[in-house]
Amino acid sequence: xxxxxxxxxxxxxxxxxxxxxxxxxxxxxxxxxxxxxxxxxxxxxxxxxxxxxxxxxxxxxxxxxxxxxxxxxxxxxxxxxxxxxxxxxxxxxxxxxxxxxxxxxxxxxxxxxxxxxxxxxxxxxxxxxxxxxxxxxxxxxxxxxxxxxxxxxxxxxxxxxxxxxxxxxxxxxxxxxxxxxxxxxxxxxxxxxxxxxxxxxxxxxxxxxxxxxxxxxxxxxxxxxxxxxxxxxxxxxxxxxxxxxxxxxxxxxxxxxxxxxxxxxxxxxxxxxxxxxxxxxxxxxxxxxxxxxxxxxxxxxxxxxxxxxxxxxxxxxxxxxxxxxxxxxxxxxxxxxxxxxxxxxxxxxxxxxxxxxxxxxxxxxxxxxxxxxxxxxxxxxxxxxxxxxxxxxxxxxxxxxxxxxxxxxxxxxxxxxxxxxxxxxxxxxxxxxxxxxxxxxxxxxxxxxxxxxxxxxxxxxxxxxxxxxxxxxxxxxxxxxxxxxxxxxxxxxxxxxxxxxxxxxxxxxxxxxxxxxxxxxxxxxxxxxxxxxxxxxxxxxxxxxxxxxx
Amino acid sequence: xxxxxxxxxxxxxxxxxxxxxxxxxxxxxxxxxxxxxxxxxxxxxxxxxxxxxxxxxxxxxxxxxxxxxxxxxxxxxxxxxxxxxxxxxxxxxxxxxxxxxxxxxxxxxxxxxxxxxxxxxxxxxxxxxxxxxxxxxxxxxxxxxxxxxxxxxxxxxxxxxxxxxxxxxxxxxxxxxxxxxxxxxxxxxxxxxxxxxxxxxxxxxxxxxxxxxxxxxxxxxxxxxxxxxxxxxxxxxxxxxxxxxxxxxxxxxxxxxxxxxxxxxxxxxxxxxxxxxxxxxxxxxxxxxxxxxxxxxxxxxx
Numbered sequence: 001x002x003x004x005x006x007x008x009x010x011x012x013x014x015x016x017x018x019x020x021x022x023x024x025x026x027x028x029x030x031x032x033x034x035x036x037x038x039x040x041x042x043x044x045x046x047x048x049x050x051x052x053x054x055x056x057x058x059x060x061x062x063x064x065x066x067x068x069x070x071x072x073x074x075x076x077x078x079x080x081x082x083x084x085x086x087x088x089x090x091x092x093x094x095x096x097x098x099x100x101x102x103x104x105x106x107x108x109x110x111x112x113x114x115x116x117x118x119x120x121x122x123x124x125x126x127x128x129x130x131x132x133x134x135x136x137x138x139x140x141x142x143x144x145x146x147x148x149x150x151x152x153x154x155x156x157x158x159x160x161x162x163x164x165x166x167x168x169x170x171x172x173x174x175x176x177x178x179x180x181x182x183x184x185x186x187x188x189x190x191x192x193x194x195x196x197x198x199x200x201x202x203x204x205x206x207x208x209x210x211x212x213x214x215x216x217x218x219x220x221x222x223x224x225x226x227x228x229x230x231x232x233x234x235x236x237x238x239x240x241x242x243x244x245x246x247x248x249x250x251x252x253x254x255x256x257x258x259x260x261x262x263x264x265x266x267x268x269x270x271x272x273x274x275x276x277x278x279x280x281x282x283x284x285x286x287x288x289x290x291x292x293x294x295x296x297x298x299x300x301x302x303x304x305x306x307x308x309x310x311x312x313x314x315x316x317x318x319x320x321x322x323x324x325x326x327x328x329x330x331x332x333x334x335x336x337x338x339x340x341x342x343x344x345x346x347x348x349x350x351x352x353x354x355x356x357x358x359x360x361x362x363x364x365x366x367x368x369x370x371x372x373x374x375x376x377x378x379x380x381x382x383x384x385x386x387x388x389x390x391x392x393x394x395x396x397x398x399x400x401x402x403x404x405x406x407x408x409x410x411x412x413x414x415x416x417x418x419x420x421x422x423x424x425x426x427x428x429x430x431x432x433x434x435x436x437x438x439x440x441x442x443x444x445x446x447x448x449x450x451x452x453x454x455x456x457x458x459x460x461x462x463x464x465x466x467x468x469x470x471x472x473x474x475x476x477x478x479x480x481x482x483x484x485x486x487x488x489x490x491x492x493x494x495x496x497x498x499x500x501x502x503x504x505x506x507x508x509x510x511x512x513x514x515x516x517x518x519x520x521x522x523x524x525x526x527x528x529x530x531x532x533x534x535x536x537x538x539x540x541x542x543x544x545x546x547x548x549x550x
Numbered sequence: 551x552x553x554x555x556x557x558x559x560x561x562x563x564x565x566x567x568x569x570x571x572x573x574x575x576x577x578x579x580x581x582x583x584x585x586x587x588x589x590x591x592x593x594x595x596x597x598x599x600x601x602x603x604x605x606x607x608x609x610x611x612x613x614x615x616x617x618x619x620x621x622x623x624x625x626x627x628x629x630x631x632x633x634x635x636x637x638x639x640x641x642x643x644x645x646x647x648x649x650x651x652x653x654x655x656x657x658x659x660x661x662x663x664x665x666x667x668x669x670x671x672x673x674x675x676x677x678x679x680x681x682x683x684x685x686x687x688x689x690x691x692x693x694x695x696x697x698x699x700x701x702x703x704x705x706x707x708x709x710x711x712x713x714x715x716x717x718x719x720x721x722x723x724x725x726x727x728x729x730x731x732x733x734x735x736x737x738x739x740x741x742x743x744x745x746x747x748x749x750x751x752x753x754x755x756x757x758x759x760x761x762x763x764x765x766x767x768x769x770x771x772x773x774x775x776x777x778x779x780x781x782x783x784x785x786x787x788x789x790x791x792x793x794x795x796x797x798x799x800x801x802x803x804x805x806x807x808x809x810x811x812x813x814x815x816x817x818x819x820x821x822x823x824x825x826x827x828x829x830x831x832x833x834x835x836x837x838x839x840x841x842x843x844x845x846x847x848x849x850x851x852x
Contacts, residue, residue, distance in 0.1 A: 344748065
């Protein structure tokens with residue numbers, strides 16, 4: 001169903017982009033539709049956020065605006081995409097090439113793959129000018145320098161002569177934005193441009209897009225799955241699901257009084273940044289780290305060896321029934337701590353104590369027995385199950401390694417599947433027959449097969465849609481209550497941490513910066529770094545669960 | 551795409567796609583493989599050659615090694631469909647028997663190099679301590695031109711089917727080792743391998759269950775290329791006189807002997823040459839088709 005929101009036309013001016021009844025189908029015999037009857041418009045200077053879960057058709061819609069649909073796979077079957085009155089779906093390939101970057105341009109999710117790795121970034125920006133403008137070499141260089149300055153890159157001369165790999169992720173995304181905006185297009189499409197970046201960098205990029213938009217009065221179509229970002233930047237919001245538009249309204253209406261049940265469910269799934277106070281636990285300690293140190297050294301032939309100090313002097317204690325969150329940005333060493341705990345990495349220094357037994361002074365056999373007390377849940381549910389092995393076989397692998405009878409293990413496996421709310425028939429299936437959320441539940445069930453005392457969850461919900469994320473977090477909470485397992489929960493997402501953790505350790509550059517009960521750390525952070533993280537969290541002024549501003 | 555619509559956050563989706571049997575997958579691959587005419591023709595030729603090799607004694611019209619000075623350079627007749635050579639031996643029967651040598655050498659080299667390469671490659675890829683020692687040895691073997699290495703090995707031991715086979719196989723092994731090692735290195739960091747480590751799986755199970763199956767598809771493709779190149783190397787060695795003795799008829803040594811009379815009796819070189827060319831062409835075509843099928847990314851780029 002489509003909803004057209006009427007705006008007083010005189011006040012707002014003609015739309016830059018007007019999509020009318022857009023339909024996109026898979027280009028094969030059965031023509032199953034991917035995008036169905038999508039209509040919305042964007043005016044100059046306006047930011048419209050398209051929100052939806054994976055598979056909702058939001059990226060396909062954006063690609064059809066740019067005329068970038070893979071011609072042998074997807075095709076526009078109906079509707080119009082009017083860019084300043086011109087129908088893009090009818091434009092010839094030559095005309096489309098002209099329109100791209102002069103009138104519309106796009107910023108992609110992964111800046112590293114959007115840039116050519118073997119060319120310096122300056123000439124990559126210049127290329128757009130060579131193709132579309134008759135500037136002299138000196139004029140071009142001046143224009144590129146101007147652009148580099150306007151996206152606040154330090155030392156433009158040096159950046160101009162850098163290769164993409166010499167820049168950070170945030171700097172690369174700024175370069176991509178330069179390329180997109182150098183010809184001052186009327187429409188900028190941003191497809192999850194900050195999803196691959198850290199929160200603090202995300203904040204900077206969002207501010208930058210806003211600033212450039214105001215300067216050039218650009219219409220921005222911003223595709224995201226993150227309601228925090230929506231709350232921060234949107235003027236209007238288009239909610240999509242299964243290829244259809246569910247609801248269109250201005251931001252405050254969507255966030256405070258969504259009409260549709262689906263929108264309501266999505267928004268209510270966004271965890272709050274303010275944790276509920278939880279009672280301190282006095283149960284047994286199941287895991288303790290003291291002075292953990294990890295240095296990665298790469299020996300190189302005839303050269304000085306390079307070394308990275310990933311983890312420095314980390315100590316922590318995890319109790320039974322506790323969920324302990326390690327929070328930090330990428331490169332903070334939080335995953336390395338988790339990998340040292342499960343034994344995938346050997347610490348350079350310091351001790352790991354599991355259920356009162358130190359791992360470093362044990363023989364190989366005893367260490368193996370102790371290892372079963374610690375199990376891990378990985379980030380990417382699509383890669384953590386062997387695609388060639390049936391679910392049942394995957395699940396009983398652990399117990400059979402420790403000499404449990406196959407039949408007994410299978411019985412336990414079907415019990416645990418039930419606990420994770422999956423049908424028993426899943427045992428005979430292969431991983432590709434399950435969705436991401438289902439696979440993550442299978443992985444949790446598999447980790448529980450050995451009755452561990454400690455579960456390490458490394459970004460276990462980061463690859464999942466919000467509504468699925470909510471289910472997995474609920475499940476972990478239930479399992480903790482039922483089995484008493486202590487969970488080491490590693491995440492970059494403060495909302496997720498606030499939702500589930502009892503205790504929070506904040507890590508930065510390999511060190512622990514701040515620790516304390518979740519309620520304390522997240523509501524009254526003591527350290528500057530924690531405060532910085534907290535302030536960068538998108539949508540922190542909005543209470544999504546209760547549909548009101550904070 | 552086609553995500554199940556979820557109305558309620560608390561409700562878990564239990565919809566599961568219908569299972570696809572493994573047999574169904576194999577059948578579909580076969581059908582896809584023979585959907586173009588070159589692959590059908592290539593398969594037909596290869597099957598014909600295999601049958602010829604199997605039933606060579608029944609198909610031949612004369613003893614392929616019987617010398618008959620009275621019948622030197624006989625032209626095509628009922629007794630000798632393709633004529634005879636400088637020693638009066640029946641060319642047709644020799645070509646038919648030559649298929650045996652080519653296929654034995656090809657299949658033998660492919661099987662041995664793939665299985666040895668698999669073992670060495672897995673060891674090099676998984677056990678980091680021995681990796682550089684193994685790989686530098688392989689680099690060393692690769693640095694020697696394979697024909698020269700084969701000639702050196704044969705002159706050390708004397709020519710027989712066994713030594714020729716060994717001489718052809720050894721230079722092929724490093725390529726297989728590199729391939730297997732690269733696959734193993736890639737799979738090492740897969741989350742499901744790390745999950746197996748945390749589940750306490752012993753090394754042999756991690757290797758056999760989680761890593762080695764990933765090498766099967768690239769090895770099948772590599773195997774077909776070894777097969778073709780081994781047949782060619784055997785022919786080259788025999789042509790140079792370093793290969794099989796003339797008592798064992800092979801396409802290579804037939805061409806080598808016929809070379810001197812080529813201008814008078816072109817059939818001496820032509821018939822074994824055609825047999826060799828057809829065999830190589832069909833093996834290479836099938837190898838390409840297999841590669842495209844097992845690695846769709848490569849097919850699109852080509």
